[in-house]
Amino acid sequence: MPTEIKKDELLARIADHDATAIVALFDQLAPLLRGMIQRMIPSPDEAEDVLESLFLRLWKPMGRQGQSKEGLEGVSLEAWLFITARQDAAARRRQGLRQPGLRVSVEEGLASPWLPKSREIDLLSSRLDMVGRALAQLPKAQRQILDLVLYEGLTEVEIAAALKEPPGKVRDHVRAALSFVRQRLHTLMGTWTADI
Amino acid sequence: MDCRHLENTYELFLLGVIGETDAARIQEHVDRACPNCIGGLREAALSLFALLQPVKPVLSTARQRSHFLQRLKEAQHAAK
Numbered sequence: 001m002p003t004e005i006k007k008d009e010l011l012a013r014i015a016d017h018d019a020t021a022i023v024a025l026f027d028q029l030a031p032l033l034r035g036m037i038q039r040m041i042p043s044p045d046e047a048e049d050v051l052e053s054l055f056l057r058l059w060k061p062m063g064r065q066g067q068s069k070e071g072l073e074g075v076s077l078e079a080w081l082f083i084t085a086r087q088d089a090a091a092r093r094r095q096g097l098r099q100p101g102l103r104v105s106v107e108e109g110l111a112s113p114w115l116p117k118s119r120e121i122d123l124l125s126s127r128l129d130m131v132g133r134a135l136a137q138l139p140k141a142q143r144q145i146l147d148l149v150l151y152e153g154l155t156e157v158e159i160a161a162a163l164k165e166p167p168g169k170v171r172d173h174v175r176a177a178l179s180f181v182r183q184r185l186h187t188l189m190g191t192w193t194a195d196i
Numbered sequence: 197m198d199c200r201h202l203e204n205t206y207e208l209f210l211l212g213v214i215g216e217t218d219a220a221r222i223q224e225h226v227d228r229a230c231p232n233c234i235g236g237l238r239e240a241a242l243s244l245f246a247l248l249q250p251v252k253p254v255l256s257t258a259r260q261r262s263h264f265l266q267r268l269k270e271a272q273h274a275a276k
Contacts, residue, residue, distance in 0.1 A: 019272055026264055027256070035250025052264050059271050079241055082248050087212050113229065114237030116245070124242055131246045150247060155213045175204040182207075182243045189242075 008118050011077045014058055026055050029078065033085050040089040040151050050088050054081065057106050076121040080109050090153030127188055134184040142177035149174055199225060199232040206233070206240035 007028070013021035034051055041047040058077075109115070116124075124131070138146070148154045148162070156174055160167040202222055208214040209222045225233035256264075 019268055022268060023265065026261075030260075030264075031253035031255045032250055034254040034256070035252055036248050038254055039250065048260055048263070052267055055264065056267060056271050059268060059275075079245050082245050083210055083241060086244075086248055090212060112237075113226065114234045114241060116238055116242050120242060121245060124246060128246065128249060131249075135247070146247070149208075149211060149213055150244075153211075153213065155215075156208075174208070178207045178240075178243070179204060181247060182239055185243055185246060186239070 007076075007078055008074065011075065014077075019059065022055055022059055025058075025077070029081060030055075033081060036082070037085055037089045040086070040153070041092060046092060047089070050085070050092050054085050054088055074117045074119070075110055076116045076118040077110070078118070078121050079116045080112075084109060086150070093153050124185075124189065130188050131185060134188060135181065137184070138177060138180055142173050142180070145170060145173045146177040146181075199230060199236070202233060203236055206236045207244055210237065210240055210244055 007025070010021045010025045010028075014025070030051060033054070034047065037047045037050050038044065041050060135143075145159060145163075148159050149156075154162065156171045157167055159165075159174070160170040163170065202218070202225070205214055205218050205222065209219055214222075222233060222237075226237070
């Protein structure tokens, strides 16, 4: 098992065009990301291609365009990787049809003002067992619909069609589930993002 | 700057499962540094990070790691 290196340090090294840092990051995070991607893409080869392509995106733009290290300080590369991996896997499921929402380049993604800080992700990661228990309280119907959004990449309208439910009902379920999760995490995390 | 109508859509925006009109509205707010939207999106990103954690990690096989190293090497070579 490779020695774990702090992700902040790895991000700085990646910005410095250090390929060994990308390998170290791959060793640390690929198992978690692969677990998530394989839930969305049944073919192991296709899932692996999505995963590898994601890590390679870290090399190309920053290497060629010289991302400023100062602008990356404290940014959670881990959060960006998870959200982007899910976007990439959803796009692959939809045969390359990219959905609206996130900007897609690494530079824009890591410069997003809303991207959580690494200390926030570290705190959240240390409490994932409590998060799991909170999520288990989600009503079954809401959890089922949430899974369709998260892992099937379906929109509210598409879910309504798939389940033969009124769009308004699906919309209410999706938003209630997301609101429930956010509120529960807010409670678990105390001050949430304000003063962590 | 009223963002209340966007509050329930931040996760959907980050997931890319939102209509183009709402996506454009949120992006517009982010572009003008709207503190409500940026704060809401940050909470949504943390929420999604928690939701997306896999039940079980899938370790890299030697073949998978080797394949990744080869692709990275090719990317390095192409960048020179």
